Amino acid sequence: MKRIESTQNALVKHWKKLATSKKDRDKSEEFLVEGFHLVEEAIKSEGTVIHLIVREDVELPTNWKTDNLQMIEVTKAVAKELVETEQSQGVFAHCRQPNYSEATTDSWKKYLFIDAVQDPGNIGTMIRTADAAGIDAVILGKGCADPYNPKTVRSAQGSHFHLPIVKGELGDWIEIVKSANIKLIGTGLQNAVDHYSVGPLDEFAIIVGNEGSGVSADYLSKSDEIVKIPIYGKAESLNVAIATGILLYAYGKK
Amino acid sequence: MKRIESTQNALVKHWKKLATSKKDRDKSEEFLVEGFHLVEEAIKSEGTVIHLIVREDVELPTNWKTDNLQMIEVTKAVAKELVETEQSQGVFAHCRQPNYSEATTDSWKKYLFIDAVQDPGNIGTMIRTADAAGIDAVILGKGCADPYNPKTVRSAQGSHFHLPIVKGELGDWIEIVKSANIKLIGTGLQNAVDHYSVGPLDEFAIIVGNEGSGVSADYLSKSDEIVKIPIYGKAESLNVAIATGILLYAYGKK
Structure with missing residues (x-):
């Protein structure tokens, strides 16, 4: 599994922008979700998840189907960059904004x-x-x-x-x-x-x-x-x- | 009209506790409301308002019936003590918790x-x-x-x-x-x-x-x-x- 340790990593900066800036969400047509329930719903929605982001100390539920997902492990410092509040479950999905046909x-x-x-x-x-x-x-x-x-x-x-x-x-x-x-x-x-x-x-x-x-x-x-x-x-x-x-x-x- | 300038004033400390501590609200059976709409509703509710608190730069609507209320003017520094957020309309009511019979x-x-x-x-x-x-x-x-x-x-x-x-x-x-x-x-x-x-x-x-x-x-x-x-x-x-x-x-x- 890929691992990111630096808060200066370009992907981390992108994710942080998705969490904080409407302009960046609009431009990229992407967004970030946090927490077990939301990430699980994102995973169930085919073609939605670009990256599954997991803090190093977090274990994913065994019933999650993650075979086809690009999973990235991050340090606690990186995970902390992605949330506004102190409380975080340490699991994120970097998602495409769904597009209706x-x-x-x-x-x-x-x-x-x-x-x-x-x-x-x-x-x-x-x-x-x-x-x-x-x-x-x-x-x-x-x-x-x-x-x-x-x-x-x-x-x-x-x-x-x-x-x-x-x-x-x-x-x-x-x-x-x-x-x-x-x-x-x-x-x-x-x-x-x-x-x-x-x-x-x-x-x-x-x-x-x-x-x-x-x-x-x-x-x-x-x-x-x-x-x-x-x-x-x-x-x-x-x-x-x-x-x-x-x-x-x-x-x-x- | 009475005026309070010090954030160390005992009443100011009491009001601040009402805004931040459940224990103090429970013990005193009082609470604090902020903003024109809420204060107006409090004033209309007879016997509820203990003090009407007005920041020095704020003008009250002329149709408010404040004759029987104890009104206190406070400085900007005092008013700032009473709110968590930066946005404040600068008008407060120190209220009794209503008691049903x-x-x-x-x-x-x-x-x-x-x-x-x-x-x-x-x-x-x-x-x-x-x-x-x-x-x-x-x-x-x-x-x-x-x-x-x-x-x-x-x-x-x-x-x-x-x-x-x-x-x-x-x-x-x-x-x-x-x-x-x-x-x-x-x-x-x-x-x-x-x-x-x-x-x-x-x-x-x-x-x-x-x-x-x-x-x-x-x-x-x-x-x-x-x-x-x-x-x-x-x-x-x-x-x-x-x-x-x-x-x-x-x-x-x-």
Whole structure:
């Protein structure tokens, strides 16, 4: 097995950039994941892992299929370079950002559109929830946190490897779902009906929006229906990831 | 207006402890909130604010009713002592932890019971969601994060001042709701029905549990019904705050 001992090694520098810089993740179309659960999910996702990185004192589970993977052992000092927090399980995967194929989009019937949600933890939780609810694809519009931010990846608990996550132009995607006669559901407060009055639905695209300003007026004006979750108590609003969970499970019921 | 300039002032030291130490919050039954929104909610909650703390360069909104409050101006150096992060709006409220009255519990019909949820952000989001969903009281059992942790208070966005948050013994509360004939709904994977098959309900107590291990077997055995949220995709589970939101809005529908 290859071994890297220097924190100055070019690969180590690259991995560190993947952990800390959106620009470098965008340019390389790669990202870094940490911890046994996430690395295991990455390994199961064929063609995703470029390098499996293992700290010298760490033993891998015997049931991991690592035969076809390029495995690299690193020193504790190198492993420490790759994490922001002190706690680390000492196992990493250097991954390709999954690429969806245009050919597959025809089969997508349930979408989550995210408009300018800025908190990486919210984005990650929404990806995880969309996965659980059986959504076919998550489309991230302009102004969203990077889905490959380490915080987002951690919050999503491996769902990055389970469903397509597309960075796109929501305006274009609205055209796509409209031409496929898929119901477009905006979320907002004005001209909105209680969310309970819609669905369940076999096909839908839900648009959720920015933590402060909500969904852009332009997208709402194109929606077939605008829904709001009723507030029965004194809270001003719901967290956007919570609202997304409520809606996906209200409309995605099978 | 009183003014404090020294970071060594005894009150400043007390406030700092409230921001950083659970032990000190428990002993004093007080806590500290920061930022315009939270402080405004605290002020609206009668009898809650002990001191309104304002950094020397901050102007309070003119519509705040501060006549009956003890207001203290502090220097930038003092204000900096009270926050963990660099970003601060420079306005704080030193608050009493709200105390529910035994007399009011008879009117409670909708409960959220939380069993050993450890993440402060999850607890805060769950309190906010319970408030939105019109829940009458949130009961935090053993092993839960402190609801007065600054992270929890921030995530709850002021809901601490809207509904009773009780640190209690879940076993005792289970007896209370059972003797009131309120349906007790556990969440778990074994012997569980899809959550869609239950509710909406006028009266219920939902128990949600620890991020890793779920709800204690003892509490599940006492539940009238155990429900699970179906996983349609490949995610292993839902975040506990998301699951709570889905259930509260499924059963709390009016």
